[in-house]
Amino acid sequence: MDHLFFTLGQRREWGEQFNRQFPAKATEAIAEADRWCAGNRLVWKNMNIDLGDPIDWLHNPTGDKEFTWGINRFKHLRSLGIAYACTGNEKYAARALAHITGWIDTQPCPRNVPAEELTYFQRPGPWRLLETGLRLRQWVYAYHFFHGSASWTGDQEQRFFDSVKEHAWFLSTYTASIEINHSIMHMIGLLSAGLTFISWEESPEWRNKAIERLEDCIRVQVLSDGVHSELTPHYHMVSLELFVDCAVMLQKRGLAFSDEYERIVAGMVRFATCMTRQDGSMAPFADSYATHPPDLNAAALYMNQPEFMLAEQLHEQFWTVGPLAIKQLLDARGEGKLPAAKLPFAFPKAGYYGLGSSEQKLIFDAAALGGPHGHADALSFEFCAFGEALFVDPGTYTYMENPWRRYFKSTSAHNTVLVDGQDQTPYLRTQSWGLPEANVTLLTWEPDQQMICAEHDGYEGRGIKHRRAVWFLESGEWVIYDRLTGTGQHTFQHRLHSRLLDWKVEKLAGAESAPYYAIGSRLMGEDSPITCEMLVFGPESMSMDVEDSWESVLPMTMQPLKVLQSLINSSEGTWFITVMRPSQGSGELQPAEWSIQLDEWKPPVLSLNRADRHTRFVMPE
DSSP, rough: OOSSOOOOHHHHHHHHHHHHSSSHHHHHHHHHHHHHHHHEEEEEETTTETTTTTTTTOSSSSSOHHHHHHTTTTEEEHHHHHHHHHHOOOHHHHHHHHHHHHHHSSSSOOOOHHHHHHOOOOOOSSSSSHHHHHHHHHHHHHHHHHHHHHHSSSHHHHHHHHHHHHHHHHHHHOOOTSSSSHHHHHHHHHHHHHOOOOOOOOHHHHHHHHHHHHHHHHHHHHHHTBTTTTTHHHHHHHHHHHHHHHHHHHTTTTTTHHHHHHHHHHHHHHHHTTBOOOTSSBOOTEEEESSSOOOOOOHHHHHHHGGGGGGGGGGGHHHHHOOHHHHHHHHHOTTTTOOOOSSEEEEETEEEEEEEEESSSEEEEEEOOOOOTTTTTTTTTEEEEEEEEEEEEOOOOOOOHHHHHHHHHHHGGSSEEEEBBBSSSSSEEEEEEEESOOOOOEEEEEEEGGGEEOOOOOOOTGGGGEEEEEEEEESSSSSEEEEEOSSEEEEEEEEEEEEEEEEEEOOSOOTTTTTEEEEEEEEOOOOEEEEEEEEEEEOTTOOEEEEEEESSSSSSEEEEEEEEEEEEEEEEEEEEEEEEEESSSSSSOOGEEEEEEEEETTTEEEEEEETTEEEEEOOOO
């Protein structure tokens, strides 16, 4: 049978079950499908855009190439298909076919064109390899939804089949580098066609080529510790879901990838669980968003691990695995919470490390830039306590080239030290970095002592090197020690971005190390008792203030943050030592217990003097 996900006889039955199991999602899909049927109107980033009738597939009123690429991926066919399965209304099948045939009429497949032009990464047309692969994947799903309908018959359906073959020919003829995640999306389309239309003569060749290249992709793109080489949690999750979806499709045909492929997938799942904040959202390092927990449902179903399930996103897998598998997972899920990652954790090839306890969690970024999706954020961190994200990465506001794009990728927007107002790696444009690129070196990792130290050379051209050490104490405090060595007059800005919006800062008298005491409270929109106290030490000339900043949890949206900034102008390098302690209500940090020992020839030493302990914190050499 030329079906992979569900048969003609199952379509209506599954539609009825989807309506019962996910009524809100069914209603949402039908509403979106009705908009398409009423006038081809697309809601895109809060804009209501008329695409015309017939649709102009190159129409772009936004100035953003992502818009043209997006409409040519045909993701909207899923809503039309769900609406048809749930209602049986023929208008949805007719509209889907009209969109497909209208596209076929106006977007002929390019032939006899140099491969370099067709594989060009930023090619704006509908036959860019990425759009071709993702579109074919959606068209294969459309076949399952609409095959056998009154509209999809005879010559009309044959035109669809002919274009599917043309897409598969294109994807198997023009192949791009396997080093970026786009290549997974190219091959998932080819694999979908090869595994669905198994009666076609060409299908075994398509399938075998897709399997071979996907095996190469996962070996080349994923580091040995299970992290995607772009070092971006969002694209790690995109790649993981695609790799798992491919494995699910093979499994449906009684086939499987290699043991190595399966092992790498398991490692990718582990990284996803570790990079999750205490509130469940994904830590948005580099080009990522903190919109919701990592969607591990495909992996949960494939690996039969219900503890990874995210119930509110389970509808996404319904049409791939069917209602029975969904029910079995729901029955086995227990509390349905993603298990907390064991701390401390380390992904040394990638450069991400975790410290803390059941109540507190800090993710330390000792990662390289990671390519175009990276941010200038070496030695930054994210910090959670008592279930809330308190010091955060800013996320990604937009991919469009504008000042906001530059800001959200900048060093200034991250929890690290800014030198002379310059990025650690020079910014050129939205997905292009200049040279030299900041390199990060791990100096010390002591998981038993909950301590890490690393440095980066991004400011070496300015004569400065930045080293940061972090300790987590059993008593609940954190020590963050920054040392910037070098000569020449420079401005140093130690910046910490907090979701706590009310901060009181005062300079403590009687000490030459300029200690400041700060306490923050009030999370936006919440009546939370959580506070965070800080002591910030630095040279006597250091000043400290609080300024406004922003994070982007969703594309093209911002919400306020407060930045605690310590500032120093110096001709001999500088240092900052931060002692931090969160609490639920009353303050627990005792400033009198902490002091700095200064020696003209040695780095400053932080001392903790408590009745039961005396501890010195020395920057590793």
